[in-house]
Amino acid sequence: MKHYDYILVGGGLFNGVIAREARKQGKTCLVVEKREALGGNIMCRDVEGIMVHEYGAHIFHTSNEEVWEYVTSLVEFNHYINSPVANYHGETYNLPFNMNTFSKMWGIAFPSEAKKIIESQRQAVEGEPENLEEQAISLVGTDIYQKLIKGYTEKQWGRDCRDLPASIIKRIPVRYIYDNNYFNDPHQGIPKKGYNELISKLYEGCDVMLSTDFLEKREELSRLGDQVIYTGTIDSYYGYRFGKLSYRSLKFEHQVLEEENHQGVAVMNYTDRETPYTRKIEHKHFAFGTQKNTVVTEEYPVEWDDGMEPYYPVNDEKNNQLFQKYRDLADQEEKVLFGGRLGEYKYYDMDKVIESALCFAKDRLNL
Numbered sequence: 001m002k003h004y005d006y007i008l009v010g011g012g013l014f015n016g017v018i019a020r021e022a023r024k025q026g027k028t029c030l031v032v033e034k035r036e037a038l039g040g041n042i043m044c045r046d047v048e049g050i051m052v053h054e055y056g057a058h059i060f061h062t063s064n065e066e067v068w069e070y071v072t073s074l075v076e077f078n079h080y081i082n083s084p085v086a087n088y089h090g091e092t093y094n095l096p097f098n099m100n101t102f103s104k105m106w107g108i109a110f111p112s113e114a115k116k117i118i119e120s121q122r123q124a125v126e127g128e129p130e131n132l133e134e135q136a137i138s139l140v141g142t143d144i145y146q147k148l149i150k151g152y153t154e155k156q157w158g159r160d161c162r163d164l165p166a167s168i169i170k171r172i173p174v175r176y177i178y179d180n181n182y183f184n185d186p187h188q189g190i191p192k193k194g195y196n197e198l199i200s201k202l203y204e205g206c207d208v209m210l211s212t213d214f215l216e217k218r219e220e221l222s223r224l225g226d227q228v229i230y231t232g233t234i235d236s237y238y239g240y241r242f243g244k245l246s247y248r249s250l251k252f253e254h255q256v257l258e259e260e261n262h263q264g265v266a267v268m269n270y271t272d273r274e275t276p277y278t279r280k281i282e283h284k285h286f287a288f289g290t291q292k293n294t295v296v297t298e299e300y301p302v303e304w305d306d307g308m309e310p311y312y313p314v315n316d317e318k319n320n321q322l323f324q325k326y327r328d329l330a331d332q333e334e335k336v337l338f339g340g341r342l343g344e345y346k347y348y349d350m351d352k353v354i355e356s357a358l359c360f361a362k363d364r365l366n367l
């Protein structure tokens with residue numbers, strides 16, 4: 001049986017960068033992925049020529065020149081700029097909160113007018129905000145809170161805003177300029193041929209074992225390599241011996257529609273409480289598609305349970321303490337190293353995952 005320098009558990013972006021750095025040094029890698037395809041959460045599925053973001057909308061954005069250089073040396077990016085729209089009972093507003101939003105909401109034209117309205121509405125909270133509702137009103141006033149924050153946040157967390165801690169929202173970015181670009185980073189876009197091309201380039205030259213759960217064959221698979229880089233959930237690696245870490249999960253409902261253009265924008269946030277989903281994604285707009293049909297995805301936040309995809313770690317005190325116990329065990333391992341969003345129990349944007357994997361390759365693997 002072939003012996004490898006690295007057994008890469010999980011075929012997502014983190015291990016993709018490790019694979020590329022390893023291959024550049026002539027090292028051999030075996031990738032073990034439990035899903036049917038590589039890519040982790042950035043994997044796309046081609047439906048009628050439209051790249052569908054199977055595990056949620058993924059928009060690449062970064063301020064890190066090294067990361068931008070890294071990805072653009074592998075694939076070409078388009079000039080997509082994320083400018084989501086909020087839909088509140090059929091009324092639409094531009095996001096993030098900016099002069100276009102305020103002008104539509106209050107029929108005003110100038111920043112001084114918007115500032116005055118927001119300031120007068122913020123007064124509704126006296127003293128220290130005691131919950132998320134009070135915190136949001138103290139930051140942006142009642143109208144924006146009621147129409148654009150309340151329903152969306154309650155669906156996201158499955159709880160009333162008055163029962164959520166104020167600490168969830170530290171600040172709410174408000175722009176007193178006419179600018180719908182969601183991100184502040186200088187670089188933004190989507191790979192022209194979709195994320196799968198990026199993944200293929202990153203894993204070029206590796207042997208791949210799909211539909212294989214490493215944990216079910218860990219002894220046998222570990223023996224095949226000198227070092228294991230594990231990017232699955234850290235608590236599952238240790239058989240949940242201290243208990244399970246919590247996540248928020250999502251349910252996606254994809255639909256092909258026989259119309260060319262359904263909502264006129266890639267991302268529409270449904271901010272009322274009554275619409276059961278939080279967002280609707282129309283994938284072709286990520287790539288300026290002109291196909292005859294369109295594909296839309298409704299996104300429903302759900303409580304995570306066994307067998308569901310763990311999307312967002314719940315980094316509260318209890319879970320962070322639990323994670324630390326697993327981290328202490330992981331620190332004693334020699335052959336197995338943990339990385340990526342699941343191994344580190346941390347939400348990472350794609351650019352940050354690449355940054356972290358590049359550091360990991362250099363500092364921990366001497367690549």
Ligand code: FDA
Nearest residue numbers: 010012013014034040041056058059214232340341349350
């Ligand atoms: P990732 O989860 O992608 O890969 C881990 C892989 O390990 C998975 O393929 C999994 O199947 C596999 N695995 C786990 N256990 C295993 C086992 N026991 N055996 C074998 N395989 C195993 N970022 C951004 O910059 N812009 C954006 O717009 C978004 N949007 C976004 C939306 C949603 C809904 C989420 C949840 C996340 C984002 N992100 C994002 C973040 C982005 O998805 C993230 O940075 C990367 O996918 C993380 O890559 P990893 O390799 O760390 O994990």
